[in-house]
Amino acid sequence: MITLSELASILGCTVVGDGALQVRGGASLVSAGPGDIVFITSEKYLGLLGECSAGAVLVSPEHASGVVGNKLICDNPHVAFARALEVLYPRSAPLKTIHESAVIAETASLGEAVTVGPNSCVGEFTMVGDDVWIGANVTIGDNVRIGAGTRLEPGVVVLDGCHLGRNCIIHAGAVIGADGFGYARNGKSWVKVPQIGVVRLGDEVEIGANTTIDRGALDDTIIGNRVKIDNQVQIAHNVTIGEDTMIAGCVGIAGSATIGANCAIGGQAGILGHLSVVDGVTIGACSLVSKSITKPGMYSSSIRVQELAKWQKTLANLNRLDQFAGKITALEQRMNTLEGEA
Amino acid sequence: MITLSELASILGCTVVGDGALQVRGGASLVSAGPGDIVFITSEKYLGLLGECSAGAVLVSPEHASGVVGNKLICDNPHVAFARALEVLYPRSAPLKTIHESAVIAETASLGEAVTVGPNSCVGEFTMVGDDVWIGANVTIGDNVRIGAGTRLEPGVVVLDGCHLGRNCIIHAGAVIGADGFGYARNGKSWVKVPQIGVVRLGDEVEIGANTTIDRGALDDTIIGNRVKIDNQVQIAHNVTIGEDTMIAGCVGIAGSATIGANCAIGGQAGILGHLSVVDGVTIGACSLVSKSITKPGMYSSSIRVQELAKWQKTLANLNRLDQFAGKITALEQRMNTLEGEA
């Protein structure tokens, strides 16, 4: 529990109203109670405040007049709310101990205040930075580098030689540095090409649960600082992703694609290999990038569902487009003839 | 081994034929031998029985006359067959012991007849119900609740605070309760928003291998009773799924989507966030739901493959649709002129 004034002071907000209010937590507009704070980022949500029981509202100066009751005024209410949640819901303090069941190679070096959970393994010559938190059942290979403050959730696998920056979060079940899908054609069969590159993650990178990022074939796979990747994403070998880019769930990026900075890739999008996407590109959900994109902006190729009967009619017409084109040309010719006669 | 009569008695079926037949197992129509039972749910499969060597056929009264030889007559042959397989292939009895290598927090409480496999972990204050089966290398966080009879296959991760109902099955590698993909925009970068909700699974829920279900951002992610989710599915934060809904493999559901009861979502379908789908909706494979669906029924936006040359022609025409529209309008105007003159 903390008072509204104390919270305002931490967040750098101005309090309007009862600064002595005891704040218990943060909540959504629909479920907030009198001990909760909420936030408003858009005029369209002001209408919902009427039925909201929140104790106080985080709001920008421009929307502040629309809020009745206690408010915390700040330039970026969403960012302030994120910070407030960190204050109100402190993560339980890390143990800063190595569980007795963990298997740490003798040649590995662990920094200060490192936590290693039960049944986790750290390989030969691996260097783990200060304040790194490693959950249970994590496997870290040989010659890995993990920057200070990084967090590896349970079941993560980081394979030999990969480098993780500082303050990264790798969610449960993610696999960093598995072999890329690289084969040489030999008659009708395929010969595996050894994958000798690694994965390099920048600082403050977040990788979603069960996401996979393959090691490079010859050069490395590079993920820039502050890139955020959601769950179930596949990043193939030698992909490069620029800083601050966001990648939503279930995206697949094929080998040697280069994605710029400040891009946003929608869920289930696919990006083919050996192409480039410039900075500042947004790709719609379920869309396919099959050629380089050289101009910032929004791109899509997704089709939304229709009732099945209507969609089947559309599909039938899609297969008749050639016929339509022919009919139009024939009509134009007949029209030319008639007009010539007229 | 069991006789056909004994099996019929367990299943509540009527035997026609040799009740003393020794039944060894269940099989498909193509691979069944004389000790196997098979089942028929549709008239169209009756023709395959001629070449089938099965010892007996589970069949409904309406199709029973089409079956020569031993039969077990019942209202729902598929359900009866599922039950028969449970009888014929009993799962090996659970050990009901905690493996010595498992790490169980002192504050955790385990019910009666719980099995915990090698190298699995159970966190602080976690409550595990009676007859729960936990495989090897499973990680269960703090403050988790697991209902009686639930089964967690090897490598599963259940994160802090999540609630699993009774008689659920969580398949290998699934991750329940990882952080949702929630960030606040701060200039060009993104600030992580703490994800303080949890995941709540109802009873008899089945979750596929390597599927991920994120914890809620503020409120919870809710999966209703008897929901069945296949492998490699991604369920984002604050999704709600109604009872008895089926979700096939590789589906992605974005944040705060609300899916009704008794829906069927086809494989690789995508559902965008902050929308609702009513009860009784079927979505085709590889289709995208980008707006709320308010009427039960079947929906699709999938396009099936064509030979590449033909498909490229279709794509070229797709990009000429605007030109087609212009040509049609021009023709109509010219036609109007000519008709006016005629």
Place this chain on the structure above:
Amino acid sequence: MITLSELASILGCTVVGDGALQVRGGASLVSAGPGDIVFITSEKYLGLLGECSAGAVLVSPEHASGVVGNKLICDNPHVAFARALEVLYPRSAPLKTIHESAVIAETASLGEAVTVGPNSCVGEFTMVGDDVWIGANVTIGDNVRIGAGTRLEPGVVVLDGCHLGRNCIIHAGAVIGADGFGYARNGKSWVKVPQIGVVRLGDEVEIGANTTIDRGALDDTIIGNRVKIDNQVQIAHNVTIGEDTMIAGCVGIAGSATIGANCAIGGQAGILGHLSVVDGVTIGACSLVSKSITKPGMYSSSIRVQELAKWQKTLANLNRLDQFAGKITALEQRMNTLEGEA
């Protein structure tokens, strides 16, 4: 370090130039240094050699004249380069020991020179062949068979009864043999059908990280010799995949589909169940196979992204196709009338 002549002798290549050159490694054309070898498979890359500092180039006889400096001439430079990497980057020798934290059932049998990593488990009656390498945190169920020389990376799960061939590689987090998604309809709910088949992998199969292959419902799921499957792929129960077929990342194949030999399935493609694809079929990325394919060749249904405004216009026209068809027919009728009058 090895001389160019020694390497040529191992690879069966002809040296042109300085056979005494010390070779340090292999590299890409853009990052190679004087101690590196590179390879050329196509005329179009010859132009890049001007700025390449590589010590030597692997090249075919037909392109050899385009290479200045040291060269290794051979029929298949890509295959030779793969072999060269194996020589230049030898994998660290397997420990060939069972880690003391591994849990091996008493009834399991391990061949010669088997490695089992920390915190891994091998179940009852499982048979592990010679030279098998099992990483950390791997779970192998009961009655599993693993052929000689096979490699299981960290976090892999192989469930009861599955058979893996010789010299397979199963990448981290893959799940082999989870239950298929099989239910019988019982009113509005679903009853689980026990999945009593297993998974059978041939020899030299490679399975990507976090890929899932379900066990068969009644018969088995079969993956042919030398099949290569990338990351995040879902193979449902009773799928059969022919020899030497390649499956790229994020593909989903539904139950009982039969895929031929020597096929190539592009990333994120979907293949519906209960259909057949003949040998020698290539499916484009993000395409959907919803009917059997009976003729070898290339197939696609993927649409590439456009700038959003343009795509929205295309989508609007797509929904007007029926209207277009009607207008064309109306124009034809009016044209017929006019032509009759003329």
